[in-house]
Amino acid sequence: MEGTMATVLLLPLLLLALSWWAWGVRRAQMQRGLPPGPTPFPVLGNLLQLQSGHLDRVLMELSSRWGPVFTVWLGPRPAVVLCGYTALRDALVLQADAFSGRGSMAVFERFTHGNGIAFSNGPRWRTLRNFALGALKEFGVGRRSIEERIQEEASCLLGEFQAIVGTPFDPRRLLDNAVSNVICSVVFGKRYDYGDPEFLRLLDLFSDNFRIMSSKWGEAYNIFPSFLDWIPGPHHRIFRNFQELRVFISEQIQQHRQLRQAREPRDFIDCFLDQMDEEQQDPESHFQDETLVMTTHNLFFGGTETTSTTLRYGLLIMLKYPEVAAKVQAELDAVIGRTRAPNLEDRARLPYTNAVLHEIQRFISVLPLGLPRALTRDTHLRSHFLRKGTFVIPLLVSAHRDPTQFKDPDHFNPTNFLDDRGEFQNNDAFMPFAPGKRMCLGAGLARSEIFLFFTAILQKFCLLSTESPASINLTPQCTGLGNVPPAFQLRLVAR
Template sequence: MLTCVTALLLLALVLALAWWGCGTRRARTPGPLPPGPTPLPLLGNLLQLESGRLDRALMELSGRWGPVFTVWLGPRPAVVLCSYAALRDALVLQADTFSGRGAMAVFERFTRRNGILFSNGQRWRTLRNFTLGALKEFGVGTRTIEERVLEEAVCLLDEFQATAGAPLNPRQLLDNAVANVICSVVFGHRYGYTDPEFRRLLDLFHDNFRIMSSRWGEIYNIFPSLLDWIPGPHHRIFGNFTELRVFISEQIQRHRQTRQPEVARDFIDCFLAQMDKEQQDPESHFQRETLVMTTHNLFFGGTETTSTTLRYGLLILVKYPEVAAKVQAELDAVVGRAHAPRLEDRARLPYTNAVLHEIQRFISVLPLGLPRALTRDAHLHGHFLPKSTFVIPLLASSHRDPTQFKDPDCFNPTNFLDDKGEFQSNDAFMPFALGKRMCLGAGLARSEIFLFLTAILQRFHLLPVGSPANIDLTPQCTGLGNVPPVFQLRLVARGGLSPATHTQ
C-alpha cells in the first residue's frame, strides 16, 4: 500500500514531468560536486530518504560515500557534511567561506531574504553586528539577563506548584517562560501565563515548528511551486506567519508612538533609533520590513528551540529517574535549598552540567542545522566545492560520531565527565552550530537551559504518568527540528523548600 508521502511524491513527479516535458533533465549545478548516490530524474534521492528521519538516512549514506557527499533533494543538489571532522574543517577552519545562508523555500516565501537568519552579504553582516551589540546592551551575556531568567523561573515554578501534582503537559508553560525572557529584551515587557493573545502566538510558533519539521515541510522546501497547489497542513505555515507578522507590526507601531528617542527601552527602540539615523541613506539596511523580520527571527529563535530542549529534557529525566535523583542530590549538596541555583554554581555541579549537555547532544534539536551556501570556491576533504554550493551541515552527525562519544545512540551523561567525575567539554558538541552563523542567542539559551531545569529539579520530583519503561523518546517528527512526543508528567514538591525562600 502506498503511503501518503509516496503518493505525494508520485503526484509531484507526474506534475513535474508534465510541466517540464522531460523527466531526464537535471538542475544545472554550479560545477563538479562530491560523489553520492545516483539520483532519479526530478525526484533526486528522495526515495532513499523516505524514512522520515532525514538525519539518520543521511548518516547511513555517509557510511558508503564518506563524510562529504552529494545528495539530490528533488532537482537541487546539496553537499552534506557528516562527521565532527567535516563540520569542523568547514564551519570553523573555513568559517568565512561557509558563512552564506542556503535558501529554504518555506522561509524565503515569508522573509524574502530579509531579517538576520536568512539574509546574506553586507545586509547580514550589518544586522548581525548591530543585533549582537543591542542584545548585549539589554543584558544578554551579563548578570542582568540571569536575573531576568531567575525572576521568570519563580513565576514558572509557581505555575507548576498550582497543579498540585496533577498530570500536565508542560509545553505551554515552558513556552511562556522562555518566550518571556526574549520578550523582555525585544519588546521590553513580559506576558502573563494566562494571556490569551500571547498563548495564541506561542501556539502559532509551535505549530510552524512542528509542520516545518514534518515530511510536509521537507517536501515543500523541495517542490514549493508544486506544493502551493496541493492541499495539506503546509499551507497553515503561511497563515501562521501572517498572524505573527501582524502582532510584531502592532508592537512596532506602539513603540513608535510611545518611545523617547534619547532612551532605548528594548531592541525595537534601538532599531528604530538606527532607522532614524539612516533615514536619508537609500542603501540603509535599517528598514521597517527588516525590523519586522529580525524581530520575528529573534522571537522564534529565542523561544522554540530552547523550549523544545527543556521539554525534551524533562521527558528524558522522567524516563531516567536515577539520573534526575543524582542531579537533585548534587544540587542539594552544593547549592542547598535556601536559594535558587545560579550560573556561578555551574562549575561546582559537574554531574548536573554533564546531564544538561548530554540532553542537548542526545536530542540534537536542529539535527540538520540551517543550510549554508559557499561565499567562494573551496576545497574540503579532497573535494572541490564551487561558490554558491548549497550545504547541509548535519549537526546530529557530530553528536552521534562514535569517534567523539561512547555509545552515541544512548543517553549517557558520562560523555561529558572525565575519569575523576569532573565535567569535560567536547568540541564535537555543537547544538548551536559553529562558525560565523552560530546562533546569536547561544549564550542566552545555555543560561536558560541551566537555570530553568535546575530550578525545576531543585523544587520538584518529576513523576511519570505510567511506567518510565514505556516512555518512548523517539521524536514525534523530525526535519527542521526534532520535536518530542506529546507527554504528561506530574511535578510533586520536594520537602524543605517553600516558594517564599526560592526567590533571591
C-alpha cells in the same frame, strides 16, 4: 498484442532515457565539482532513497558508503552533505568565512524574502548581526541583569507549577511562556502573564509552525514549493501562522513608535528605530521597516521554540531515567541546598548536572540538520572543489552521534561529558548551536536559560510520569527541521 509490443519498445527507451539522465547528472557533478553520491532520478532526485521523516538518519547511513562529504539531490537541487565531526569542523570552523552563507529554504524564503538575521546574506547579514549583538548586550544578554531576569521568570514558572502539584499536565505551554518571556523582555520591553490569551495564541502559532516545518509536509515544501503551493495540506497553515505573527509584531512596533523617546531606548525595537532614524537619508541602509519585522520575528521565534523544546525534552528524559534525575537533585542539594535559587556561577560546581544538560542537548539534537549553508566563494574541501553558491547541509546530529568523539553516542549517557574523576569535560563535537560564523545569535542566552530553568525545577520538584519509565518513548514525534518530542503528561511533587 499491440499493447505488449508497445511496452517492449518503450521499455528500452525508458531505460535509455534514465541512463542518459544518470550520465548527465554525473557529468554535471563533475563540471560543478560536486562530491560523489547516490545517482538521482529525473525530477525526484534522491527522494526515493531519502525516507521522508527520517532524513537525518538516512543521510548518516549514506555517509557510510559515500564518505563524510557527499552529494544528494533534493528534487532538482544538489546539496553537499557534511557528515561527522571532522567534516563539519573542516568546513564550518576551519573555513568559516567560505561556509558563512545561508542556504535558501523555501518555507522561510516565502515569508522573509531573505530579510532579517537568520536568512539574510552578505552585507545585510553582517550589518544586522553586528547590530543585534550590540543591542542585545546593551539590554543585558551576557550580563548579570539577564541572569536575574531568567531567575525571576523561573520563580514565576515554579509558582505556576506549585498551583498544579499532583495533577498530570502537559508542560509545553508553561515552558513556552517562561522561555519566551525572557526574550520578550529584551525585544518588546515587557513580559506577559501566563494566562494572557493573545500571548498563548502566539506561542501556539510558534509551536504549530515548528511542528509542521519538521514534518513530511515541511520537507516536501522545501523541495517542491511551486508544486506544493497548489496542493492542499497543513503546510499552508505555516504561512497563515506567519501572517498572524507579522500582524502582532507590526502592532508592537507601531506602539513603540508612539511611545518612545528618541535615543532613550527601552528595548531592542527602540534601538532599531533609533538606527532607522540615523540612516533614513541613506538609500543603501539595511534598517528598514520590513527588516525590523523580520529581525524581531527571528529573535522572538529563535528565542522561544528551540530552548523550550530542549527543556521539554529534558524533562521527558528525566522521567525515562529517574536515577539520573535523583543524582542531579542530590548534587543540587549538596552544592546549593533547597532555599537559594541556582545561579550561573554554580555551574562550575555542578559537574554532573552540567554533564546531564550537555548530554540532553547532544542526545536530542534539536535541529538535526542545522540550518543550510551556502558557499560565499569557491573553495576546496577535502579533495573536492566546491563552487560559490553551493547548497550545504551541515548534519549536526552526525557530530553528536560520532563514535570517534563520544564513548556512548547512541544512548543517553551523561558520562559522555565526564572524565574519569567525575569532572565535567567539554567536547568540541558538541555543537547544538552550530559552529562557525553562523552560530546561533542567542546561544549564550539559551545556555543560561536551559541551566537556570532546569536546575530551578529539579531543585523544587520531583518529576513523576503517568507511565512506567521503561514504557516512555523518546523517539521524536516529528523530525525534519527540528526534533519535536512526543507529547507527554508530567506530575510534580514538591520536594
